[in-house]
Amino acid sequence: MMKREIIKIAVLLIGICSKVVAQDHGVHHQSTTYEWPKDPLVKQKLDKWQDQKFGMIIHWGLYAVPGIIESWSICSEDWIERDSTITYDNYKKWYWDQSKDFNPVKFNPEQWAKAGKAAGMKYLVFTTKHHDGFAMFDTKESDFSIAKGPFATNPKADVAKHVFDAFRKEGFMIGAYFSKPDWHSQYYWWSKYATADRNNNYDIRKNPWRWNMFKQYTFNQIGELMHNYGSVDILWLDGGWVRPLSTVNDEVRAWGAAIPAWDQDINMPKIASMARKAQPGLLVVDRTVHGPYENYQTPEQRVPEKQLANPWESCMTLGGAWGFVPNDQYKSAAKVIHTLVEVTAKGGSLLLGVGPKADGTFPQEVITRLEEIGKWVNVNGKAIYGTRITKAYHDGNTWFTQSKDGKTRYAVYCPIEGEKLPSTISWTGNTPKKGTSVTLIGTGKKMKWKELSGKIFIELPAAVSKNEGSIALAFEFAPAG
Incomplete structure (x- = not known):
């Protein structure tokens, strides 16, 4: 050699x-x-x-x-x-x-x-x-x-x-x-x-x-x-x-x-x-x-x-x-x-x-x-490109961004790799405006949501929560205030 x-x-x-x-x-x-x-x-x-x-x-x-x-x-x-x-x-x-x-x-x-x-x-x-x-x-x-x-x-x-x-x-x-x-x-x-x-x-x-x-x-x-x-x-x-x-x-x-x-x-x-x-x-x-x-x-x-x-x-x-x-x-x-x-x-x-x-x-x-x-x-x-920071940007496995004009807020839930998605996702802060929708960007469908004692709960449809392979779920909504 x-x-x-x-x-x-x-x-x-x-x-x-x-x-x-x-x-x-x-x-x-x-x-x-x-x-x-x-x-x-x-x-x-x-x-x-x-x-x-x-x-x-x-x-x-x-x-x-x-x-x-x-x-x-x-x-x-x-x-x-x-x-x-x-x-x-x-x-x-x-x-x-x-x-x-x-x-x-x-x-x-x-x-x-x-x-x-x-x-x-x-x-x-x-x-x-x-x-x-x-x-x-x-x-x-x-x-x-x-x-x-x-x-x-x-x-x-x-x-x-x-x-x-x-x-x-x-x-x-x-x-x-x-x-x-x-x-x-x-x-x-x-x-x-x-x-x-x-x-x-x-x-x-x-x-x-x-x-x-x-x-x-x-x-x-x-x-x-x-x-x-x-x-x-x-x-x-x-x-x-x-x-x-x-x-x-x-x-x-x-x-x-x-x-x-x-x-x-x-x-x-x-x-x-x-x-x-x-x-x-x-x-x-x-x-x-x-x-x-x-x-x-x-x-x-x-x-x-x-x-x-x-x-x-x-x-x-x-x-x-x-x-x-x-x-x-x-x-x-x-x-x-x-x-x-x-x-x-x-x-x-x-x-x-x-x-x-x-x-x-x-x-x-x-x-x-x-x-x-x-x-x-x-x-x-939509939750990534052209966005800017929000004051409350993180809660647990959920991260937040907003549009440059501040009129739209995004929440992205990142589950631990391989885990089964829960039936409900929750976070504190970044409250949606009352009477408006929270949309799952991946499907374009509106999610049921509610606020209890300052905490936001998003109910996931069964077809979504049963998906164990979901990498992340991105939501968009109009922020309160």
């Missing part, structure tokens, strides 16, 4: 075993402060985005070839596992060399977009470049891209263009994920030095020319995305450790990652100004760097404990990893729907992560799961 195949097998085993650990260490935590944008066009776009509620984030890159966790395996931090018989430099070379094998001849963005639409999703965030620096678009700033390897002669070699086009045709808002750190760039990880951790590996204060080159390189690549790929609604910036030193606070220190003594400022005001000139109203999401360029917050792999009044989004994986890994275990449709309901009631949006295989197609299990999710969402979406 060739050495390259031995490395691949070892990495596959380690990658599969350690993906959960990596999810814990690689997550971005949530900012605790928020600054509302002042630009009227950004405010307008933000309001439109808050109407969408449900999106898809796609991680696709070199890591799909061996089927391992995205990028992180080449980072030299003590939580990352690698085969101890392989030197770090040899491992990085092996990883970079995946570019020679990445030839997704079945690349089918239309399949992805249709699967997302079937699930009831309304916006997309696509990884144009992850931390490993491999561009999924035809950048002129680097030869390290999908458009320069074995896929170069394919008509769809400029992958991001075709992904964005396919999702636009299905009516999605378009988001470009872009990693601020670039571990392949000599302007970030300079081969003169070892790569100690996720940060740039040289003292910027002693090498200002090199950092200025990195800033220009970053500006230019984002400029390509903003000018050459049609309408873009969201610039979703990952890698929050690349930030002005002045913004490093106790929240950032609590991540546990090393913090260098120098400033990793890439001049976000200049980047945002250029990007918004090309894309008026663009939402800039500079994750965890609270201030004017974090237009909404992005808690990762978790839902905030309480309702938040400012715009936010929970980004979570459908399976156990962001990208494709073999034999991944996917969340049930009920789990995703219950999370979507909770997130919506707390004022956020759900960005669900999926990863295509190396050949450019979704695993069949992903397509099936998205279809299952859509069966509920596309019927009951």
Whole structure:
């Protein structure tokens, strides 16, 4: 067996075993402060985005070839596992060399977009470049891209263009994920030095020319995305450790990652100004760097404990990893729907992560799961899309939202998976207006209801209460007062 195949097998085993650990260490935590944008066009776009509620984030890159966790395996931090018989430099070379094998001849963005639409999703965030620096678009700033390897002669070699086009045709808002750190760039990880951790590996204060080159390189690549790929609604910036030193606070220190003594400022005001000139109203999401360029917050792999009044989004994986890994275990449709309901009631949006295989197609299990999710969402979406928060947003297994004008209230009952539905559902607060109807959205039928001592009781028809497979029941009514 060739050495390259031995490395691949070892990495596959380690990658599969350690993906959960990596999810814990690689997550971005949530900012605790928020600054509302002042630009009227950004405010307008933000309001439109808050109407969408449900999106898809796609991680696709070199890591799909061996089927391992995205990028992180080449980072030299003590939580990352690698085969101890392989030197770090040899491992990085092996990883970079995946570019020679990445030839997704079945690349089918239309399949992805249709699967997302079937699930009831309304916006997309696509990884144009992850931390490993491999561009999924035809950048002129680097030869390290999908458009320069074995896929170069394919008509769809400029992958991001075709992904964005396919999702636009299905009516999605378009988001470009872009990693601020670039571990392949000599302007970030300079081969003169070892790569100690996720940060740039040289003292910027002693090498200002090199950092200025990195800033220009970053500006230019984002400029390509903003000018050459049609309408873009969201610039979703990952890698929050690349930030002005002045913004490093106790929240950032609590991540546990090393913090260098120098400033990793890439001049976000200049980047945002250029990007918004090309894309008026663009939402800039500079994750965890609270201030004017974090237009909404992005808690990762978790839902905030309480309702938040400012715009936010929970980004979570459908399976156990962001990208494709073999034999991944996917969340049930009920789990995703219950999370979507909770997130919506707390004022956020759900960005669900999926990863295509190396050949450019979704695993069949992903397509099936998205279809299952859509069966509920596309019927009951009235209680999700375009809604806003209510003061009393939760009682037991029931969550509440309301229409933007406040004239309609929604209650969504989420039973424990597999439990038999009760004959009566009750909640406190969110009282329907006297003399009006409570309608079960799934059937359009009016439910019998009554109020006793401030508690609302909804009587379920026998045909409904006998259904043990119901994922959630959504009701609409005019609120009292």
